[in-house]
Amino acid sequence: MALILPPQWFFAPDLIIDVFSFLLLLAFTIISLSYYKMSKNRSFFYLGISFLLICLGEFFEIFMNLKIYYDLTNIFHLGDVIIASRVAQPLQIVNYLGGLFHKIFVLIGFYFLYYASKKENKDPKFEKSSRWNHLIIVYLLVVLAVLTANVHQLFALTIALFSVIIFLNYNRVYRETNSKKSLVLSIAFIILFIGYMMQAFINNPMTYILANLLQLVAFIILLCLIISIFYHGKQLKKN
């Protein structure tokens, strides 16, 4: 399948969105793993690992985009005639490897995010029996990523599927606890779901831009969520 490139004016905003997502995911990783260290609750560990994996996936996307945009920007200065011959080879290799690692990390990351949001994983027996399941599912996700390295739609559809299940799980948490923050969290995932569904079924540069903007909105919601959680103890600090 052909590589979908956004218009040149969107190169810089695209990179900014990726870097912002990377930093936010890194913050979530550090917070989750530090809470795991404090409480020894394994759910924090799974959450931290999932954010770390998606963060690594984001890192490969940044690397891939930087390379693509650097090459294309250079070539655009030379004129349209050279584009076809210069772009093809370096882009294919970088795009394949960067895209492959991006897909592997994001797929496994979303799987663990889905697992951390499940209610059943709080049962120690369930947690112990699911270790082999993790291994098989991770293996299958790597196979999926390798076999569909050039088919972005299938990757987007899988992430959309994970996102909608995670949305349903967090929505259940909201209904059970009546926590507004859980509702906000679930909204972030439904926005991600819409973005990935658009990427899965509509294949043009404008969809790419819109999907990226939706991703930005979802991550801004997550940033607001983390700020509100940290604000939670601030009033006590004032006393």
Next chain:
Amino acid sequence: MASNSKRTRVDIIMDMLRCISEKNGQIKPTHLMYKSNLSHVQMRGYLDEMKSKGLVDEIIDKKDSKKQITITKKGRDFLINMMRMKEFEKTFGL
């Protein structure tokens, strides 16, 4: 106070620290015992642990010469971190 029927050790320590904090950082041991739903023996055990970790201090009030429990800076920071962690845990349904 934690609404679960069975509180963990950390939940109890958090509840005790919150009770002290809500009383402007200083509380009588009897009040703390009632407010945190503990027996005298249980409360003493927790207080000894919290004192050894530097979360609370015991002082003598100059007004009535009675013992008072005060929360330290470390105790306050610990409480803030725990509250944030609990909120994070609740949000993500962990």
